[in-house]
Amino acid sequence: MNQLSDFHRERVQAVLNASPLVPVITINHPDEALPLCQALVDGGIRVLEITLRTPHGVKAIEQVRKAIPDAWVGAGTVTSIAQYRQVEAAGAQFVITPGVTEAILEFGVTSEAPLLPGISTISELMVGYNLGYREFKFFPAEVAGGIPALKAFSGPFPDVTFCPTGGIRRNTAKDYLALKNVSAVGGTWLTPGDAVASGDWGQISEIVRGSLADL
Numbered sequence: 001m002n003q004l005s006d007f008h009r010e011r012v013q014a015v016l017n018a019s020p021l022v023p024v025i026t027i028n029h030p031d032e033a034l035p036l037c038q039a040l041v042d043g044g045i046r047v048l049e050i051t052l053r054t055p056h057g058v059k060a061i062e063q064v065r066k067a068i069p070d071a072w073v074g075a076g077t078v079t080s081i082a083q084y085r086q087v088e089a090a091g092a093q094f095v096i097t098p099g100v101t102e103a104i105l106e107f108g109v110t111s112e113a114p115l116l117p118g119i120s121t122i123s124e125l126m127v128g129y130n131l132g133y134r135e136f137k138f139f140p141a142e143v144a145g146g147i148p149a150l151k152a153f154s155g156p157f158p159d160v161t162f163c164p165t166g167g168i169r170r171n172t173a174k175d176y177l178a179l180k181n182v183s184a185v186g187g188t189w190l191t192p193g194d195a196v197a198s199g200d201w202g203q204i205s206e207i208v209r210g211s212l213a214d215l
């Protein structure tokens with residue numbers, strides 16, 4: 001079976017090292033993709049996870065990738081190989097899944113867009129680990145055990161790092177990032193729905209600046 005290449009690992013590490021905070025972005029209207037992502041970047045974010053939760057996600061990835069070259073632009077909420085292929089074609093530089101199937105893990109090994117697979121248990125981690133994955137999303141972080149779970153994971157898997165996501169907020173991000181096996185944390189608190197809906201891009205940049213300053 002194919003193993004993950006150094007290129008894939010280095011890309012995922014570069015993404016996770018580029019920004020301690022990874023905004024989980026949902027595009028409800030095609031016009032909001034660019035100003036929202038620009039506001040996040042203006043606030044200091046260097047990694048953008050644009051989800052496929054709405055039908056606008058794929059187009060937004062393509063658009064943002066061209067318009068904002070100084071950020072890593074990736075796809076989130078990818079749950080099938082068909083979606084994986086779509087976001088790869090749209091130019092996604094990385095792919096994040098909420099969970100794993102063996103098929104997605106195997107596809108990720110040979111894909112152009114490296115994969116950060118989502119896991120919530122050690123058994124899922126082990127399936128990815130055996131293919132060479134050493135970086136994982138931990139989702140849903142808070143309900144799957146939070147900080148105590150991550151500390152426990154570091155015992156049998158000291159060489160694995162995580163991007164916990166799910167239930168993390170501005171006031172808890174720092175505690176997660178203090179763990180030696182956490183390189184970045186993700187969440188939706190950086191893109192509150194009311195600010196996005198009203199096009200208050202200045203507020204988004206302020207939330208990012210404040211959240212980075214709190215770390």
Ligand SMILES: O=C(O)C(=O)C[C@H](O)[C@H](O)COP(=O)(O)O
Binds near residue numbers: 097
């Ligand atoms: O859509 C996905 O692919 C996911 O894995 C889910 C998101 O990462 C979490 O839903 C984050 O949401 P908050 O808990 O509000 O920060």
